[in-house]
Amino acid sequence: MTQAPAKAALLLACALGLAAPAWAQEPVNDYPTVARAEYIFACMAANGQSRAVLERCACSVDTLASILPYERYQQAETILGMRQGMGQRAAAFRNAKLFDDMVADLRRAQAEAEIRCYR
Numbered sequence: 001m002t003q004a005p006a007k008a009a010l011l012l013a014c015a016l017g018l019a020a021p022a023w024a025q026e027p028v029n030d031y032p033t034v035a036r037a038e039y040i041f042a043c044m045a046a047n048g049q050s051r052a053v054l055e056r057c058a059c060s061v062d063t064l065a066s067i068l069p070y071e072r073y074q075q076a077e078t079i080l081g082m083r084q085g086m087g088q089r090a091a092a093f094r095n096a097k098l099f100d101d102m103v104a105d106l107r108r109a110q111a112e113a114e115i116r117c118y119r
């Protein structure tokens with residue numbers, strides 16, 4: 001009879017070990033390789049063409065990816081691009097609170113990347 005509680009405890013320990021907590025799981029890597037490459041190319045064009053800049057730009061996109069899901073990154077980038085235009089469509093993207101929040105999320109993630117990667 002003493003083996004049954006021991007087996008139950010062992011099974012419970014195994015089950016708990018398989019269900020890792022959310023903080024211990026690997027981050028979701030949902031940024032396509034092409035998007036990461038485009039980001040790094042643009043970053044290097046703006047900051048220089050050295051190995052050190054490559055490493056900082058790669059760190060920056062990795063930091064963004066760890067904070068902001070790709071879909072939200074893509075939406076914010078689209079909004080920023082649309083805001084640069086002229087006319088009614090551009091004005092609609094400039095005057096919507098929802099869009100401001102999306103861009104603000106991107107700006108916060110970029111600020112964190114700046115802190116982590118460009119010290």
